[in-house]
Amino acid sequence: VTLVTLERVLAWRDALRADAAGAPDVGLSRPGLRLVLDAALDALDARALATAVDLGGAPFEAATFVAARTVVTAPIEWLAVLLGRGTRVTLKHPAGAPGLAPWLAEHARRLGLPLVVTDRREAVQGVPLVIVMGDDATVAEVRDAVAPDVRCLGFGSRVSLAWWPLGDVAAEAAALARDLAAHDGRGCMTPSVILTDRPDEAADALAAAMSEAEARWPRGEVTPAEHAALRARTALARATGRVIEGPGWGVHVVPVGLIDPVGLPRAAQVVGLGADGAPPPSVLRWPLSVVGVPRGWVDAPDVQRRFGPLAARICTLGAMQRPDLLRVHERGLDHWRATGRGGPSAPAEAR
Amino acid sequence: MIPTERALLAARVHAFVDGSLAGMPPEPFERLLLDLHRWQAAHDPVAAALAPPEVAAWTDVPAVPVALWKQLPVGTVKDDAPVVFRTSGTTGGGRGEHRLRDTALYDHGALAWARRCVPDMPGDVVALLEDPAVAPDSSLSHMVALFPRGGGRATWHVRDGELDRDGLAARLRDAGPVFLATTAFALAAWLQADPDPLPPGSLVMVTGGFKGRRLALSDAELHAEAEARLRPRRVVVEYGMTELSSQLWGTPGEAYLPPPWLRAVAVDPATGTPRPPGQAGQLRFYDLCNLDSAVGVETLDEGVVHGDGAVTLHGRLPGAEARGCSLPLEGLVERGS
Numbered sequence: 001v002t003l004v005t006l007e008r009v010l011a012w013r014d015a016l017r018a019d020a021a022g023a024p025d026v027g028l029s030r031p032g033l034r035l036v037l038d039a040a041l042d043a044l045d046a047r048a049l050a051t052a053v054d055l056g057g058a059p060f061e062a063a064t065f066v067a068a069r070t071v072v073t074a075p076i077e078w079l080a081v082l083l084g085r086g087t088r089v090t091l092k093h094p095a096g097a098p099g100l101a102p103w104l105a106e107h108a109r110r111l112g113l114p115l116v117v118t119d120r121r122e123a124v125q126g127v128p129l130v131i132v133m134g135d136d137a138t139v140a141e142v143r144d145a146v147a148p149d150v151r152c153l154g155f156g157s158r159v160s161l162a163w164w165p166l167g168d169v170a171a172e173a174a175a176l177a178r179d180l181a182a183h184d185g186r187g188c189m190t191p192s193v194i195l196t197d198r199p200d201e202a203a204d205a206l207a208a209a210m211s212e213a214e215a216r217w218p219r220g221e222v223t224p225a226e227h228a229a230l231r232a233r234t235a236l237a238r239a240t241g242r243v244i245e246g247p248g249w250g251v252h253v254v255p256v257g258l259i260d261p262v263g264l265p266r267a268a269q270v271v272g273l274g275a276d277g278a279p280p281p282s283v284l285r286w287p288l289s290v291v292g293v294p295r296g297w298v299d300a301p302d303v304q305r306r307f308g309p310l311a312a313r314i315c316t317l318g319a320m321q322r323p324d325l326l327r328v329h330e331r332g333l334d335h336w337r338a339t340g341r342g343g344p345s346a347p348a349e350a351r
Numbered sequence: 352m353i354p355t356e357r358a359l360l361a362a363r364v365h366a367f368v369d370g371s372l373a374g375m376p377p378e379p380f381e382r383l384l385l386d387l388h389r390w391q392a393a394h395d396p397v398a399a400a401l402a403p404p405e406v407a408a409w410t411d412v413p414a415v416p417v418a419l420w421k422q423l424p425v426g427t428v429k430d431d432a433p434v435v436f437r438t439s440g441t442t443g444g445g446r447g448e449h450r451l452r453d454t455a456l457y458d459h460g461a462l463a464w465a466r467r468c469v470p471d472m473p474g475d476v477v478a479l480l481e482d483p484a485v486a487p488d489s490s491l492s493h494m495v496a497l498f499p500r501g502g503g504r505a506t507w508h509v510r511d512g513e514l515d516r517d518g519l520a521a522r523l524r525d526a527g528p529v530f531l532a533t534t535a536f537a538l539a540a541w542l543q544a545d546p547d548p549l550p551p552g553s554l555v556m557v558t559g560g561f562k563g564r565r566l567a568l569s570d571a572e573l574h575a576e577a578e579a580r581l582r583p584r585r586v587v588v589e590y591g592m593t594e595l596s597s598q599l600w601g602t603p604g605e606a607y608l609p610p611p612w613l614r615a616v617a618v619d620p621a622t623g624t625p626r627p628p629g630q631a632g633q634l635r636f637y638d639l640c641n642l643d644s645a646v647g648v649e650t651l652d653e654g655v656v657h658g659d660g661a662v663t664l665h666g667r668l669p670g671a672e673a674r675g676c677s678l679p680l681e682g683l684v685e686r687g688s
Binding site for chain 2: 236
C-alpha cells in the first residue's frame with residue numbers, strides 16, 4: 001500500500017463530498033441523499049482507512065463488487081478499502097438502475113483510481129475476488145456462477161431493530177428518527193422494529209421526532225407497491241393497536257404477535273415488550289444485522305446477553321446507519337481481512 | 352342476533368344476484384353494500400376499526416388490504432368458521448383466510464356469472480387443479496367443482512403440486528368436449544409436454560396462479576400456444592381471489608367483466624383516492640357476496656376500470672422489488688386463489 005494510493009482515495013472521498021449536489025437522482029430526496037452520503041464518507045477517516053487496507057495481507061489484483069440490491073452508499077466503503085490497496089475494481093449494478101455507480105466511477109477516474117462500472121453479468125468472471133450484495137437468491141446465483149477458486153463474499157438481506165427502554169425520551173427519539181430516515185427505511189441497518197417497554201410513550205415521542213426528521217430530510221420516492229404495503233401496515237395498526245401519522249411518515253403500534261420484519265419507508269413499527277423486557281422469540285429468529293440501544297446501554301450485560309450472540313453489531317440509537325469503517329461485520333468476522341489474499345476464505349458462510 | 356340479520360342480508364344479496372342478471376336489480380347496489388358494511392362493522396372489529404367516522408357513500412366503505420387477511424381474522428366468523436378458503440402461501444408471508452358460514456351465496460353468484468359469461472361451457476370438466484376433496488380450502492377448486500352439468504363430472508389432475516400427465520391423457524382419450532380449467536402455470540407446464548389437441552368443442556379457462564413463479568411466456572403467448580396446440584373452440588380467462596366470493600370473466604386480450612354484484616375501483620396507490628374511469632390504479636373490489644367477511648377488498652394488483660365497469664389487468668403493482676438491503680417486500684405479496 002502506498003501513501004499515494006491512500007491519498008487518492010481520501011481525495012476521492014473529498015471530491016464526492018464536494019460534489020454531493022452533482023450526485024445522480026437515486027429516489028431519495030436531496031437532503032435524504034446528503035444524509036446517507038455524509039454518513040458513508042464520514043466513516044472514511046484517514047486512520048481507519050489506513051488500518052483497513054493493511055488487513056488481510058496481500059491485496060487481490062482485481063475484484064468485482066456486485067451491488068444487486070443494496071442501499072446506494074453500501075459500495076463506498078468497500079471501494080475505498082479495495083482501491084486503497086491498489087485492487088482494480090469493477091462495480092456491477094443492476095441493468096437500468098445504476099444508482100450512484102457512474103458518479104463514483106467518474107470521480108475515481110479523475111483521480112486515476114481503477115474503478116469501472118458495468119451492468120454486465122459477465123463481470124463476475126475472471127476476477128479472484130467477488131463481493132455480492134443482494135437478496136439471498138442472487139447471492140447464491142453468483143456463488144454458483146464463479147469458479148471454485150474465486151473468493152466470493154455474499155451478503156443477503158438482513159433485519160435490524162431498536163431495543164428502547166425509555167430513558168431520555170426526546171433525545172433518543174430524535175436519534176431513532178434519524179436512523180429511520182436514512183435510506184428512507186430501506187436499509188438492512190434500518191430499525192424495522194422498535195421494541196420498548198412503554199409503546200404509547202415511545203410512539204408519541206417518535207412521532208414528534210419523525211415529523212421533524214421529515215422536515216429536515218424529506219422522504220423520497222415511494223413505489224406503488226410500497227404505498228400499498230404502508231396502507232396495509234396502517235390498517236393493521238388501526239385494527240390492533242395505534243397509528244400516528246403525518247405527511248411522509250407513520251408510527252404504527254402493533255402487538256407482538258403481528259410484528260413484520262419488512263421495513264417500509266419512514267414507518268416506525270413499535271412493539272411493546274413483556275414485563276421481563278425480553279424480545280419476542282420470533283424476532284430472535286430473524287437474520288439480525290444491527291441492534292440499536294439507548295446511549296450507555298451498548299455494553300450493558302442485559303443487552304449483550306440478549307443480542308450479543310445474534311446481532312452483527314450493537315450500537316447506540318442514531319448510529320445504526322452510521323457504521324464505523326473498522327468494525328466486526330458479521331458476529332466475530334471482519335470482512336476487510338477477507339478481501340485480502342491472506343484473509344479467511346469464506347467468512348460469509350460462517351454466519 | 353347474527354343469524355337472523357345475516358339471513359335477511361343473504362336473502363337480499365341472493366335476490367340482487369338474480370334480479371341484476373335479469374336486468375332488474377331489486378334495490379340499488381350502493382344501498383345493499385352500505386347495509387352489508389354496517390352489519391359487518393357491527394360484528395367485526397377489523398371492519399369497525401378501518402371504517403371512517405362516517406360512511407355516507409359506498410366508496411367510503413373500507414377495503415381491507417389482502418395482507419390483513421393473513422394477519423387477522425377478517426369478517427364476522429371467527430375461529431369456528433365452517434368454511435375457510437386459504438391463499439396458497441407459496442410466496443411467503445403466511446396464508447390468508449377467507450372465512451364463511453356457508454358457501455350458498457358464493458356458489459350461487461359464482462355459478463350464475465360463469466353460466467352467463469360462458470354459456471357454451473361443456474358439462475364435463477377437466478381441471479388442472481387440486482381435487483377439492485384433497486384441498487377443501489382452495490376457493491378455485493371449489494368454484495370449478497360447481498361447473499359440471501348435464502351428467503358431466505369433474506376430474507382433477509394436480510397432485511401435491513405436480514401435474515398428473517398420465518391421468519390427464521387417460522381422461523382425455525376418447526372424451527367428448529370438455530371444459531379445461533387451469534391456472535396459467537399448470538397450463539404452461541402441460542404445454543411443455545406437447546399434449547394432443549383437446550376433444551372437438553372443448554373450451555379452455557385460464558386463471559392467474561403464477562404466485563411469484565416466473566413464467567417464460569407472457570399471457571398472450573400462453574393463450575396463443577394453448578390455441579395452437581389444444582385447438583379449443585375458444586379460450587376464456589377468469590380473475591378471482593381467495594378473498595373474493597365473486598369472479599370476473601373475459602376473453603384474452605379484452606377487459607374482464609365483473610358481475611353486477613361486484614364493482615371494481617382503481618385508486619391512487621399513494622392516497623387511496625379513486626381514479627377516474629380509464630386511469631390505471633391499485634384495484635379494489637366491492638363484492639356483495641362477501642357477506643361473512645368484508646365487502647371491500649384492496650388488492651396488490653394494478654389495472655384500469657373502464658366506464659362500463661370492465662377491468663383491464665396490468666399485473667402486480669410496480670415496485671415490490673424494493674430497493675435497499677432490507678427484507679424484500681416482494682416476499683410478502685401474494686395473490687390468492
